[in-house]
Amino acid sequence: MILSVLIAGGVIFFLYYGTFNNLVGLEESVDEKWAEVQQELQRRYDLIPRVVNATKLYIQYEGSVLEEITTLRSQWATAMQTGDMDTINNATGEMESSLSRLIAVFEAYPDLKASQVVQDLMVTLEGTENRISTERMRFNEATRDYNRAVRVFPANMWAPGWGFERRTYFEAKVGAEEPPPVPID
Amino acid sequence: MNASLKARIVCSLLSLLILAPILAVNAEVVPQEWQNTIEAYLRQVDVNTTAEIVIYLVQSLSGHGITKEGSEINEIVKLGVYIFNELPLDTPNGPVVGIGKSGKDNGVLVLVAMEEQEWRIEVGYGLEGDITDIESNWIAQAHLIPKFQEEKYGEGLYDTVAALAQKIPAAQDGGLPIRERYFYENTATAEQEIPWWVTILIIAIFGVIGVVIIIIAYLVKTGRVKADRSGRSYQGGDRSGGGGRTPSGPKGGGGRSGGGGSKGKW
Numbered sequence: 001m002i003l004s005v006l007i008a009g010g011v012i013f014f015l016y017y018g019t020f021n022n023l024v025g026l027e028e029s030v031d032e033k034w035a036e037v038q039q040e041l042q043r044r045y046d047l048i049p050r051v052v053n054a055t056k057l058y059i060q061y062e063g064s065v066l067e068e069i070t071t072l073r074s075q076w077a078t079a080m081q082t083g084d085m086d087t088i089n090n091a092t093g094e095m096e097s098s099l100s101r102l103i104a105v106f107e108a109y110p111d112l113k114a115s116q117v118v119q120d121l122m123v124t125l126e127g128t129e130n131r132i133s134t135e136r137m138r139f140n141e142a143t144r145d146y147n148r149a150v151r152v153f154p155a156n157m158w159a160p161g162w163g164f165e166r167r168t169y170f171e172a173k174v175g176a177e178e179p180p181p182v183p184i185d
Numbered sequence: 186m187n188a189s190l191k192a193r194i195v196c197s198l199l200s201l202l203i204l205a206p207i208l209a210v211n212a213e214v215v216p217q218e219w220q221n222t223i224e225a226y227l228r229q230v231d232v233n234t235t236a237e238i239v240i241y242l243v244q245s246l247s248g249h250g251i252t253k254e255g256s257e258i259n260e261i262v263k264l265g266v267y268i269f270n271e272l273p274l275d276t277p278n279g280p281v282v283g284i285g286k287s288g289k290d291n292g293v294l295v296l297v298a299m300e301e302q303e304w305r306i307e308v309g310y311g312l313e314g315d316i317t318d319i320e321s322n323w324i325a326q327a328h329l330i331p332k333f334q335e336e337k338y339g340e341g342l343y344d345t346v347a348a349l350a351q352k353i354p355a356a357q358d359g360g361l362p363i364r365e366r367y368f369y370e371n372t373a374t375a376e377q378e379i380p381w382w383v384t385i386l387i388i389a390i391f392g393v394i395g396v397v398i399i400i401i402a403y404l405v406k407t408g409r410v411k412a413d414r415s416g417r418s419y420q421g422g423d424r425s426g427g428g429g430r431t432p433s434g435p436k437g438g439g440g441r442s443g444g445g446g447s448k449g450k451w
Contacts, residue, residue, distance in 0.1 A: 126448070131444040131445060132444075
């Protein structure tokens with residue numbers, strides 16, 4: 001009798017701590033991947049002024065696009081500081097759709113495409129967008145694994161008490177999932 | 186060797202003879218001599234720099250059969266990221282995941298899609314400083330695109346990887362395990378239409394084989410032909426199970442990438 005109680009107690013003890021450690025590991029992975037995403041988003045943030053400056057001379061008539069992008073860029077930075085996923089998703093989506101409008105403008109100006117400086121900047125921008133979408137995919141996969149672990153038995157009994165809550169995915173709300181196409185043939 | 190076995194061998198040889206021209210429809214894009222030259226060159230690069238440059242050629246972005254979570258990856262950047270980081274590249278020593286050395290992340294993937302005329306250079310995390318996105322684009326503009334436009338695919342790929350390799354510094358720590366294979370050609374396409382007469386022919390061949398087996402079985406049963414059961418040994422079951430991740434033992438692989446590099450069309 002005493003033995004079986006001890007065994008049952010031992011099983012529950014290991015299950016309890018095993019679940020806890022598993023959740024800690026998964027949450028750690030989500031945070032780690034979010035840091036990667038942030039790094040790439042920062043790269044885009046730093047790149048935008050260079051793109052705006054390099055193209056200003058060529059597209060005076062479409063200056064509003066550049067102004068808009070500059071405004072959205074600073075709004076995005078504010079959103080990032082809040083740390084709230086929904087706010088970040090909205091701001092990122094708006095910036096991405098604005099970026100794809102800028103790219104459409106590039107396509108309309110042959111002088112712009114002919115410039116080596118602009119072409120290199122476009123390649124950098126494209127590389128940045130690809131990095132963002134890759135790290136975003138990895139972050140969302142880690143988030144999915146974590147959310148799944150939080151919701152399954154027996155973790156679902158204890159996880160809320162331990163402070164493990166479901167995480168929000170990083171999905172740009174307005175913009176497309178795909179990186180904006182870059183017109184370089 | 187008994188009559189049944191003989192008959193079966195004759196039948197399979199016959200069917201092979203008929204099927205051979207059909208199987209040969211998907212010819213190689215890059216001639217074998219160029220593949221050998223590229224393999225030898227990239228092996229040398231691996232020895233000298235420990236960096237792993239892999240070429241992966243697909244006939245088309247649809248039909249190549251590389252899937253993630255059940256659906257085929259039809260976008261060249263995503264396909265590149267997947268091949269680079271998650272596809273076990275089948276080498277003679279077993280499947281290896283990740284291009285570049287583990288921890289150094291010094292891999293480069295050159296991916297080309299023939300039908301769509303798209304190219305993609307994916308650079309591992311560890312080489313992003315040596316080969317920037319801009320530089321990888323320049324290299325493709327200077328070497329890959331002009332040669333591919335002339336349909337000199339082997340030469341174009343060789344020049345491209347040679348230019349990429351020149352950006353990579355020599356290794357301080359030699360003697361690391363190297364890859365087994367650097368060149369992959371995936372010629373599968375979505376619309377492999379088999380003409381109706383081939384289908385009928387294949388059915389007919391199997392029908393003939395079946396009839397022959399039945400006749401022989403009948404002859405054996407009635408005692409007109411003696412079955413020899415002693416000298417036969419089937420060597421089944423010696424293949425290792427598929428889908429294995431990186432097995433232990435010295436070999437390259439294990440590097441990671443995150444979407445760095447460039448892409449374009451020719």
